[in-house]
Amino acid sequence: MKKFINTVEDFLDESLRGFAKAHADIVDFSPEPRFVSRKAPAKAGKVALVSGGGSGHEPLHTGFVGLGMLDAACPGQVFTSPTPDQMLAAAQAVDHGGGILFIVKNYAGDVMNFEIAAEMLDIPHDSLLVHDDVSLPENRGMGRRGIAGTTMVEKIVGAAAEAGYDLAACKALGERVVHATASMGVALTSCTVPALGKPMFELGEGEMEMGVGIHGERGRERMALGSASEIVDYIAAVIDEELKPQAGQPVLLHVNGFGGTPLIELHLIYEQAHRHWSERSLDIARSLVGNFTTSLDMAGCSLTLTLLDEEMLRLWDAPVHTAALRWGC
Amino acid sequence: MKKFINTVEDFLDESLRGFAKAHADIVDFSPEPRFVSRKAPAKAGKVALVSGGGSGHEPLHTGFVGLGMLDAACPGQVFTSPTPDQMLAAAQAVDHGGGILFIVKNYAGDVMNFEIAAEMLDIPHDSLLVHDDVSLPENRGMGRRGIAGTTMVEKIVGAAAEAGYDLAACKALGERVVHATASMGVALTSCTVPALGKPMFELGEGEMEMGVGIHGERGRERMALGSASEIVDYIAAVIDEELKPQAGQPVLLHVNGFGGTPLIELHLIYEQAHRHWSERSLDIARSLVGNFTTSLDMAGCSLTLTLLDEEMLRLWDAPVHTAALRWGC
Structure with a gap:
């Protein structure tokens, strides 16, 4: 460890x-x-x-x-x-x-x-x-x-x-x-819980865990490692199926890292997700990219889409002063 | 990769x-x-x-x-x-x-x-x-x-x-x-450059690279993996030797992650660093903890100490609005 x-x-x-x-x-x-x-x-x-x-x-x-x-x-x-x-x-x-x-x-x-x-x-x-x-x-x-x-x-x-x-x-x-709001994640590696001292599960070099939970729980399926655009399209399709967003709908798009994935990759994922939902004519009104809901040192990420109304948008924009989110003050 | x-x-x-x-x-x-x-x-x-x-x-x-x-x-x-x-x-x-x-x-x-x-x-x-x-x-x-x-x-x-x-x-x-300002880092793992497709160097399970650069350059020495407090005391001693801070000196203490190390560990490192410099009676006036100067997906961190004067402190506190740092606006 x-x-x-x-x-x-x-x-x-x-x-x-x-x-x-x-x-x-x-x-x-x-x-x-x-x-x-x-x-x-x-x-x-x-x-x-x-x-x-x-x-x-x-x-x-x-x-x-x-x-x-x-x-x-x-x-x-x-x-x-x-x-x-x-x-x-x-x-x-x-x-x-x-x-x-x-x-x-x-x-x-x-x-x-x-x-x-x-x-x-x-x-x-x-x-x-x-x-x-x-x-x-x-x-x-x-x-x-x-x-x-x-x-x-x-x-x-x-x-x-x-x-x-x-x-x-x-x-x-x-x-x-x-x-x-709908979210789904994918793990490229396991995380290691200190008390366990070794990875919670094993993933082969060419594998990823699709639909993983933030404690390393198994998700939908173990798949062959895909490209960033394949991964995003897979996750986004599940989210679309759930939320059924209409063209013109204002949304908040959150790309969340699991702790072991750096910003350079999270921004690349954001680019793919932005493409996916722009092609479907959603209004990507707000975004949040970074490691916010992590799973110790796991490499991986999740996408979250929230369908916004005016009230939610106004409250999202309101001042916040915390260790991890700060704006407007 | x-x-x-x-x-x-x-x-x-x-x-x-x-x-x-x-x-x-x-x-x-x-x-x-x-x-x-x-x-x-x-x-x-x-x-x-x-x-x-x-x-x-x-x-x-x-x-x-x-x-x-x-x-x-x-x-x-x-x-x-x-x-x-x-x-x-x-x-x-x-x-x-x-x-x-x-x-x-x-x-x-x-x-x-x-x-x-x-x-x-x-x-x-x-x-x-x-x-x-x-x-x-x-x-x-x-x-x-x-x-x-x-x-x-x-x-x-x-x-x-x-x-x-x-x-x-x-x-x-x-x-x-x-x-x-003086900084020094330590790597627990290598990083992987996309064009290379494999780790830049190998570190054994019980090893760390002390004094590593942000491109994985070798530093002072390859050492046996130490506890968090041993690592901090080692790095802090090198920084102290350089800056020779006096008791009562206001400082900015920055714990920086290399991209693959999650916040829960960076805050633990901050606790050790705060202990080290509090014991030496420095005035830890400001702090910054997080992944700011990363090395792709490397696990590791660096400590940075800046000896502050009133002008620097005032300018550090001034409003900033960037993707990674935001306060006062």
Whole structure:
């Protein structure tokens, strides 16, 4: 295992402490139980957004804590759900009187633990489930996984909460964004979980894992490694089948790297995706290219398309000041 | 070779076109000869900063084009100097009447080609050489290489040019920043140049390349893979020996990833570096953690320390709006 690490036991906390020190102007870090919360003051009555999940997907979610996005994030161990006490402590710490909206990626452990925390919480609250991964059918197992589209949900709903939307309006908007968002990824290599010390799965030199999850879960199929344009056309066709975008539709196009793929390749993928959807006369109104929902050191990427309406576009453009996304301030 | 690519021939241009489309609000892209220029209008008489170098280090330099930083960047082929016609065309395109400052990383091809362009240029101009890599002695070969400290130089001098500093003042400030900056890197893996199709060098499972350059050049020594804290202490000692920072000195601490190392590890490295320099009573006034000066898909990182004075700190904090760095606007 070739990683920057001291011990497996200290890996997460050392990284979180470094994150908190590097962004001490934006976040506070509570080590016990672990959560990251925003430093920017919030108006009384603002809905507080609390998210979280297993670590290894940085900057998601800790890098999205701050003005205009999340109020708190609860990092679990690598690829492991955070515990209810983290969520409960985070929610109590960032309550501004407008209630708590939990934003939960659809994984069994996360869903269960956020439910337990919600039951214990003595503050008005609701939950929003993100399930944007269209690589598998909707009716399979516990449903679709939440992946890179989570960034769109957290940004747009975060701006709404900052603008004074109430809890029900934040949740309704979030469900609209989830419904309008579809993602799918592809892995060129496995990732290596520190505690395991070796790749989670093996991929041959000429193979790729199409529809992979952000924990290295198997997806649609293992395929022969394709060209960038073949890969994009394959993924985009699945997204098109799901969202059925009409010509002229304004969209947000997100190319997300899995942590081991550099920008030079992600921009090449963006060029292919831009071609695909321009040919179908979509209005690519906004874009986001970079490593945002990662899978440790995995080489690979995902495409996310969000069908925008005017409200979503305005909220996407609203000021945000987090470690990973910043504009307008 | 596991990369997102169509053909070796089109790799760079497809990536640049994608970059330009994803950031069409910030940059224009000239395909022939290749350069990226800022869209934001500049005041008449503003010094124009033009940089460039081989591709494969993204977001450097194209991601640093925009308000408060570079006026133009000239990307060469992967790990290959851009040509004088690119630099000449870029300089002519972004001339605002205040002269041109070429910012050049110290590599033989870059230095030679920027010199040729400068000789052909019929506009007042000067050049600033960046040579922040302290892994090798100053008097060796053509001197030290320019690596991740280039970001500090381009940001601080970019803010000065935006604020109305003249050509001589921009150059003098830039030399002061170069003098106050020291960097050193370590590779855990090689990178793979598309045209070569295989790793540039081999590193065993238990080895690392200490003092590596951003093109995979050998550095100080090949060593047994150390813990994160051992690696940081080794690099930091070399930087301390060079800069000899005094207790209480305000510094900017930059942890830079080489493209294949995810944020979770870079933040862990930052924690170690913060510990090292806090123990020596430095004032870590600003920080930057992420993949900024990359080496394609190499796993590894570098540390950069810049000794700040009040002027540099003010210019670092000034508004910047580029693809890779944005704050204050």
